[in-house]
Amino acid sequence: MYKVAIVCLSDKGYEGIREDKSTKVIEEIVTKWKYEVIEKILLPDEIEMIEKKLIELCDSKKIDLIFTTGGTGFTSRDNTPEATKRVLTREVPGIAEAIRAYSITITKRAMLSRGVSGIRGETLIINLPGSPKAVSEIVEYIIDTVGHGLDLIKKGSQECGR
Numbered sequence: 272m273y274k275v276a277i278v279c280l281s282d283k284g285y286e287g288i289r290e291d292k293s294t295k296v297i298e299e300i301v302t303k304w305k306y307e308v309i310e311k312i313l314l315p316d317e318i319e320m321i322e323k324k325l326i327e328l329c330d331s332k333k334i335d336l337i338f339t340t341g342g343t344g345f346t347s348r349d350n351t352p353e354a355t356k357r358v359l360t361r362e363v364p365g366i367a368e369a370i371r372a373y374s375i376t377i378t379k380r381a382m383l384s385r386g387v388s389g390i391r392g393e394t395l396i397i398n399l400p401g402s403p404k405a406v407s408e409i410v411e412y413i414i415d416t417v418g419h420g421l422d423l424i425k426k427g428s429q430e431c432g433r
Contacts (some may be wrong), residue, residue, distance in 0.1 A: 321354035341401030359389035
């Protein structure tokens with residue numbers, strides 16, 4: 272069973288102005304696939320706060336999979352991809368490319384997503400949009416392949432004696 276953290280990035284959510292619905296959607300899907308949600312976090316779109324939390328989840332808490340939701344658009348407050356890139360040791364562009372390729376079959380607006388994906392240590396981090404509908408479609412689409420990727424990360428760590 273893999274340990275999952277879900278990090279929602281939303282200024283309005285953090286201020287209590289808007290309800291975070293995407294986290295619940297992600298949790299429902301991953302628990303159906305026998306993943307264990309260890310943490311659910313709501314943060315504002317502050318790059319340093321995002322970076323610090325991602326590092327903590329990867330390095331200290333040893334989370335296997337982190338889904339971020341929100342902060343992947345075009346506004347000056349959408350900082351999730353930049354914060355994520357700052358903590359990654361290796362990017363996994365295929366995941367973000369697959370997400371956009373699949374999503375664009377549903378809406379042309381998917382081409383506006385700036386989400387990234389990658390690995391830090393033994394943790395896979397995947398940026399998702401903030402829309403509950405989009406999150407549902409995307410996580411259902413990628414979850415089985417993501418599981419295979421997590422298996423490979425763990426297998427590689429065992430082979431290296433970690």
